[in-house]
Amino acid sequence: xxxxxxxxxxxxxxxxxxxxxxxxxxxxxxxxxxxxxxxxxxxxxxxxxxxxxxxxxxxxxxxxxxxxxxxxxxxxxxxxxxxxxxxxxxxxxxxxxxxxxxxxxxxxxxxxxxxxxxxxxxxxxxxxxxxxxxxxxxxxxxxxxxxxxxxxxxxxxxxxxxxxxxxxxxxxxxxxxxxxxxxxxxxxxxxxxxxxxxxxxxxxxxxxxxxxxxxxxxxxxx
Amino acid sequence: xxxxxxxxxxxxxxxxxxxxxxxxxxxxxxxxxxxxxxxxxxxxxxxxxxxxxxxxxxxxxxxxxxxxxxxxxxxxxxxxxxxxxxxxxxxxxxxxxxxxxxxxxxxxxxxxxxxxxxxxxxxxxxxxxxxxxxxxxxxxxxxxxxxxxxxxxxxxxxxxxxxxxxxxxxxxxxxxxxxxxxxxxxxxxxxxxxxxxxxxxxxxxxxxxxxxxxxxxxxxxxxxxxxxxxxxxxxxxxxxxxxxxxxxxxxxxxxxxxxxxxxxxxxxxxxxxxxxxxxxxxxxxxxxxxxxxxxxxxxxxxxxxxxxxxxxxxxxxxxxxxxxxxxxxxxxxxxxxxxxx
Ligand SMILES: Nc1ncnc2c1ncn2[C@@H]1O[C@H](COP(=O)(O)OP(=O)(O)OP(=O)(O)O)[C@@H](O)[C@H]1O
Ligand SMILES: [Mg+2]
Numbered sequence: 001x002x003x004x005x006x007x008x009x010x011x012x013x014x015x016x017x018x019x020x021x022x023x024x025x026x027x028x029x030x031x032x033x034x035x036x037x038x039x040x041x042x043x044x045x046x047x048x049x050x051x052x053x054x055x056x057x058x059x060x061x062x063x064x065x066x067x068x069x070x071x072x073x074x075x076x077x078x079x080x081x082x083x084x085x086x087x088x089x090x091x092x093x094x095x096x097x098x099x100x101x102x103x104x105x106x107x108x109x110x111x112x113x114x115x116x117x118x119x120x121x122x123x124x125x126x127x128x129x130x131x132x133x134x135x136x137x138x139x140x141x142x143x144x145x146x147x148x149x150x151x152x153x154x155x156x157x158x159x160x161x162x163x164x165x166x167x168x169x170x171x172x173x174x175x176x177x178x179x180x181x182x183x184x185x186x187x188x189x190x191x192x193x194x195x196x197x198x199x200x201x202x203x204x205x206x207x208x209x210x211x212x213x214x215x216x217x218x219x220x221x222x
Numbered sequence: 223x224x225x226x227x228x229x230x231x232x233x234x235x236x237x238x239x240x241x242x243x244x245x246x247x248x249x250x251x252x253x254x255x256x257x258x259x260x261x262x263x264x265x266x267x268x269x270x271x272x273x274x275x276x277x278x279x280x281x282x283x284x285x286x287x288x289x290x291x292x293x294x295x296x297x298x299x300x301x302x303x304x305x306x307x308x309x310x311x312x313x314x315x316x317x318x319x320x321x322x323x324x325x326x327x328x329x330x331x332x333x334x335x336x337x338x339x340x341x342x343x344x345x346x347x348x349x350x351x352x353x354x355x356x357x358x359x360x361x362x363x364x365x366x367x368x369x370x371x372x373x374x375x376x377x378x379x380x381x382x383x384x385x386x387x388x389x390x391x392x393x394x395x396x397x398x399x400x401x402x403x404x405x406x407x408x409x410x411x412x413x414x415x416x417x418x419x420x421x422x423x424x425x426x427x428x429x430x431x432x433x434x435x436x437x438x439x440x441x442x443x444x445x446x447x448x449x450x451x452x453x454x455x456x457x458x459x460x461x462x463x464x465x466x467x468x469x470x471x472x473x474x475x476x477x478x479x480x481x482x483x484x485x486x487x488x489x490x491x492x493x494x495x496x497x498x499x500x501x502x503x504x505x506x507x508x509x510x511x512x513x514x515x516x517x518x519x520x521x522x523x524x525x526x527x528x529x530x531x532x533x534x535x536x537x538x539x540x541x542x543x544x545x546x547x548x549x550x551x552x553x554x555x556x557x558x559x560x561x562x563x
Contacts, residue, residue: 137330
């Protein structure tokens with residue numbers, strides 16, 4: 001049955017390509033989460049009424065976020081070639097895709113973080129201030145925990161965008177399922193390979209979505 | 223305890239400057255429950271938020287416990303704030319934390335070690351009557367229970383002062399009363415000074431010792447709650463007093479009374495805050511050969527005694543009636559013969 005449907009699919013290759021995709025996705029999600037969180041916090045805290053209200057800082061952060069969000073991912077990869085070479089020592093393979101993935105994903109996530117933080121009840125922040133909380137306490141014990149479900153669903157959406165970016169990253173020979181589908185499927189006219197890679201990517205996306213929804217629901221005590 | 227001098231707050235907005243608190247002077251004694259009442263926009267919230275500098279004063283001074291709050295640096299202010307508890311109209315609990323962890327939060331901020339935190343939180347949970355609900359999340363509590371958590375949280379660091387901004391305005395009348403009872407209880411047990419903001423005279427009447435009436439950022443009238451009730455000077459104050467004492471049926475009653483009770487004398491009694499004279503009516507009917515008919519009335523209890531008016535008919539021999547009235551006039555109850563609205 002399987003042989004008939006997917007005559008050109010070699011399981012071993014598939015496992016390797018899946019591993020590469022999972023590697024690129026998980027490392028870039030982790031990187032995006034951290035960088036996006038920092039940028040989102042900066043946007044929120046330096047914004048009007050924020051606890052670090054600071055116009056120049058807010059402007060610079062917003063400019064960075066907007067510029068990198070505006071660049072199409074495929075062009076971002078090319079633009080970042082020198083930077084990737086310097087950072088990773090190579091411009092090929094899964095590792096080489098990471099800087100572009102993180103720099104492409106973080107600004108997007110930063111906006112979602114900013115929105116999530118804006119949803120935190122101002123009254124709760126005020127209550128913390130009235131108890132004599134430091135800014136650090138307000139960030140780590142009020143802002144982040146109170147916005148956690150939204151931060152999690154935000155990183156889920158971002159992770160799914162990153163999965164499709166990893167496929168695009170195939171153009172620099174990053175490996176992974178997208179790369180495999182193109183070079184070993186499309187170019188050799190083995191469309192069963194393309195289809196099989198698609199199915200695997202869809203499964204990965206569903207798994208991420210499921211985990212994200214589960215965590216977000218579990219953390220939401222509202 | 224708290225002395226406020228020429229406190230002023232101007233909000234600068236794009237199109238105009240709003241003078242929310244205008245050269246306000248007030249002094250609040252240790253251990254008292256001080257109410258501030260005013261209509262919406264009077265500047266009450268702004269005023270109470272100035273007291274812990276959630277709002278920075280434009281000018282003026284606040285002295286609390288011999289410490290000049292207005293002059294404190296940011297870091298000293300943080301420490302000072304631990305001595306000033308605050309509760310809010312919308313409770314402002316962290317939904318992500320359990321009741322226990324919400325109450326523990328100010329202790330974490332103050333750097334209290336974990337062991338001590340635990341015993342203190344349990345003590346507070348019992349104090350506010352939430353035993354057994356420590357593991358619940360705020361979303362699982364009723365409004366009244368949420369405010370109890372708010373109160374426990376505000377008391378965690380043994381503050382000297384408790385600030386309440388419309389603490390009962392989001393609650394139904396019954397729950398309001400239970401929260402007010404809790405505040406009185408805390409005031410008596412812990413000797414805590416309470417500053418309370420409200421737009422409901424009922425709240426002032428029920429628990430406050432002294433009251434200030436605010437209008438357009440100024441205190442227009444202040445004093446003992448009973449004095450203000452009895453002799454309201456300003457128009458606003460009279461309107462507030464009417465909120466609790468106002469009796470729209472009185473005029474109708476008087477018409478009916480004048481028609482139907484022609485015998486004897488109809489008199490109006492003003493009870494002015496002394497518990498000793500509440501038995502006046504039974505006292506009079508025992509001493510004199512008269513019948514006392516209660517026709518209409520409304521008596522309210524304040525922290526300093528009963529306050530209200532009552533219309534009664536005194537019937538009997540003319541001389542007995544006269545003597546009875548003369549006797550009543552010797553007590554602290556004010557007597558008004560043949561009242562006409
Ligand atoms: N952050 C602000 N910026 C500008 N104006 C403000 C600000 N906060 C309050 N005001 C203004 O100050 C005045 C007093 O407001 P405040 O909230 O203190 O009134 P309040 O007596 O608490 O009213 P309420 O009973 O409705 O809560 C109002 O005219 C209000 O518009
Ligand atoms: Mg208010």
